[in-house]
Amino acid sequence: MESCGMNIIKYILFIFNLVFAISGIGIIAAGACVLADVGEFNHFVEGRIMAPPIVLIVAGAIVFIIAFLGCYGAIKEHYHMLIAFAAALLIIFVIELAVGIAAAVFKNDFSMAMKDTLKESMKNYSEADRMAWDNIHKKLECCGVDGPNDWSPANGFTSGFPSSCCKQDMNMICQINNEALVYQEGCFNKLEMRVHKGATVLIGVGIGIAFVEIAGIILACCLAAIIKRETDHK
Template sequence: MESCGMNVIKYILFIFNLVFAISGIGIIAAGACVLADVGEFGHFVEGRIMAPPIVLIVAGAIVFIIAFLGCYGAIKEHYHILIAFAAALLIIFVIELAVGIAAAMFKNDFSMAMKDTLKESIKNYSETDRMAWDNVQKKLECCGVDGPNDWTPANGFMLSFPSSCCKQDPQVICRVGDDASVYQMGCFSKLEMRVHKGATVLIGVGIGIAFVEIAGIILACCLAATIKRETDHK
């Protein structure tokens, strides 16, 4: 006959895994939102900055699958499946922790790499660069890397700014010296804020899911130990 304690742990773990499966969907959604938000300006954003949300999407998909493994192991009281479930959660936890630490350590490097990419793009200014600049300047309401001075004749440009720098009608040509009609904030600052905002979302979701994973590991190990004791006593 099953002990009352094992029944309680079993059903708590089952309910936990249902919540865990839903959280897996939430993780995928959060990673996808950040990827779409930052990825829109992929021309200026290095691939390694896109890695954390991609890792989070993959982790969310794995979490969703593993949650069903935990549900099955709990209901069937299968010792080995529960141990495999706890081990899988531990591996995901370690991967998420490693990604989080790497992202925190290289945060300044990411910013500097993005600024270098922006400067290189404005220096080359091919047709692809022009389209990318028009996109970022219109959507983020910014101008140049650090400000509108990046488009001045001193840097090899004409006496007018790109139309995407204009606050008013984009068909109106904004001329150098007409500061009132031009966005004054540089695109680097705006992009950096966008990336940091996405990073904050990812860190928040990562910390939340980490606590859930630790709880799942503890519950699975407790149930597995109880099942082993019950089996040994038979």
């Protein structure tokens, strides 16, 4: 006969896993939103900056699958499945923790690498670079790395800044460098703010799901211990 304690923990764990499955979808959505937001400027963003949202999407998919493993293990009172569920949660927790620590440690490196990439792209300025700069100028309403002066003849741009630096489609008037007509803020600051905003979202979601994972590990281990004790007494 099942003990009252086992029943309570079993159904708590079952409900927890339903919530956990929904949170897995939430993680995927958060990672996808950040990836879409920052990925729009992937010409200037290093692969390692794009890695955290991709890892989060993968983790969300795994969380969604594992949640059903936990539900099945709880309802069927399967000891080994519950242990496997707890171990899987622990692995995901460690991966998320490692990604979070890496993002925090290399935060400044990410910014400097991104600025170097912007400057290198401006130096090369191929057709692909031109399209990428036009896109970032228009989408972020900025001009150059640090400002419109980056496109000056001193830097090798005899024709001045691209027309995409203009607030309106009035290139001839815009080239006079009228501050009222040209985006004055550099694209590095705008892009850095967007990357940091995405990182904040990922960190917030990561911390939230980490607490849920710890609760899941504790509940699964408690239920597994009760099941083992009940089995041993039979």
